[in-house]
Amino acid sequence: MCIEKLRQLCAAIEPVDEEARTEARRRHDQLAKPQGALGRLEELGARLAAVAGACPPPIPVNPAAVICAGDHGVHAQGVSPWPQAITRLMLENFVKGGASANALAEVYGATVTVVDAGVSGESSPSTRVERAPVQGPTKDLSLEPAMANETCTVSLSFASSVADDLIDKGADVIIPGDMGIANTTSAAALIAAYTGKTAAETTGRGTGIDDQLLKLKTEIVTKALERHGAGRDALTTLASLGGLEHAAITGLILTAASRRVPVIIDGVNCVAAALAAQALQPRSVGYMVAGHRSAEPGATVGLEHLGLEPLLDLDMRLGEGTGALTAYPLLKGAAALLNNVSTLQELGV
Ligand SMILES: Cc1cc2ncn([C@H]3O[C@H](COP(=O)(O)O)[C@@H](O)[C@H]3O)c2cc1C
Numbered sequence: 198m199c200i201e202k203l204r205q206l207c208a209a210i211e212p213v214d215e216e217a218r219t220e221a222r223r224r225h226d227q228l229a230k231p232q233g234a235l236g237r238l239e240e241l242g243a244r245l246a247a248v249a250g251a252c253p254p255p256i257p258v259n260p261a262a263v264i265c266a267g268d269h270g271v272h273a274q275g276v277s278p279w280p281q282a283i284t285r286l287m288l289e290n291f292v293k294g295g296a297s298a299n300a301l302a303e304v305y306g307a308t309v310t311v312v313d314a315g316v317s318g319e320s321s322p323s324t325r326v327e328r329a330p331v332q333g334p335t336k337d338l339s340l341e342p343a344m345a346n347e348t349c350t351v352s353l354s355f356a357s358s359v360a361d362d363l364i365d366k367g368a369d370v371i372i373p374g375d376m377g378i379a380n381t382t383s384a385a386a387l388i389a390a391y392t393g394k395t396a397a398e399t400t401g402r403g404t405g406i407d408d409q410l411l412k413l414k415t416e417i418v419t420k421a422l423e424r425h426g427a428g429r430d431a432l433t434t435l436a437s438l439g440g441l442e443h444a445a446i447t448g449l450i451l452t453a454a455s456r457r458v459p460v461i462i463d464g465v466n467c468v469a470a471a472l473a474a475q476a477l478q479p480r481s482v483g484y485m486v487a488g489h490r491s492a493e494p495g496a497t498v499g500l501e502h503l504g505l506e507p508l509l510d511l512d513m514r515l516g517e518g519t520g521a522l523t524a525y526p527l528l529k530g531a532a533a534l535l536n537n538v539s540t541l542q543e544l545g546v
């Protein structure tokens with residue numbers, strides 16, 4: 198995608214509908230229950246009304262999980278205990294249906310689309326993935342920009358077309374997920390750059406590293422921020438510090454927003470992409486629902502910056518879209534309440 202196309206995508210995002218939100222809040226106060234008794238489900242319903250521009254909002258029935266996978270040059274610095282080859286093995290596992298994300302998607306009725314945003318090595322021709330026209334892994338972000346701005350826009354644009362296709366076919370909620378060994382290092386750097394926080398505040402244990410490795414990882418993020426942190430434009434920051442899956446997830450988020458479809462934000466990698474989307478087009482935040490609070494510290498820092506309160510806090514720290522998938526039924530419930538509960542007036546009160 199040339200920069201101009203990215204600009205067009207951002208420009209196509211309208212503000213969410215504040216009148217529909219107000220109407221939903223008013224309707225909740227009239228339903229056959231004490232005012233406010235459905236707690237945060239009421240505000241979630243109002244948010245869905247604002248996204249759809251309608252009160253009551255449609256009840257979602259066709260959620261689409263889109264798992265974006267990419268490999269990272271910074272893996273060479275020893276920031277993850279896992280070999281890079283796990284990314285491709287998991288990509289194939291998503292296609293076979295054997296990952297945690299698949300189990301949750303199956304039970305909640307979500308389709309799973311797998312995007313190879315730049316995984317090292319070759320997949321067998323029979324593997325059913327959407328293959329982005331870029332080569333992974335990224336460069337080592339602690340030494341040089343992870344990718345060129347142009348590569349970043351190609352990845353973003355490719356995922357954007359995947360989301361457009363899914364929405365054209367009836368998807369009514371987009372649930373991005375990530376896979377990429379070492380990507381929590383990249384996410385920590387992105388979150389620090391977009392929020393102005395330090396590496397120490399955003400860097401966490403990822404798949405589960407010890408204190409010594411956490412110290413090294415934090416130093417790597419600090420180094421990356423010194424090289425290409427604050428003061429860059431939104432796209433250059435994403436390209437310099439992000440992974441190809443972060444760029445792709447940013448494309449999914451912006452596209453969902455441009456189509457007035459809610460997008461559920463998962464853990465630290467999706468939060469990093471959500472911050473990129475916010476920096477590119479602040480109006481996109483109105484279309485986001487924070488699925489859960491990941492145990493990774495950068496996730497909380499990022500959600501605060503986005504002004505989003507996560508629905509769930511289950512100590513999850515996996516990624517793949519698992520936290521967002523777990524939160525999905527709450528969106529169905531919140532919309533169903535606004536659609537199907539009688540008003541006190543209808544009961545003759
Ligand atoms: C088997 C396996 C499955 C995963 N599914 C998601 N992740 C998660 O862990 C990785 C990031 O952690 P770090 O930065 O510490 O490498 C990402 O792939 C993320 O999606 C997984 C990790 C592993 C090992």
Ligand SMILES: O=C(O)c1cccnc1
Nearest residue numbers: 403464465491514515516
């Ligand atoms: O927050 C997440 O989604 C996460 C945390 C650790 C490793 N991978 C993903």
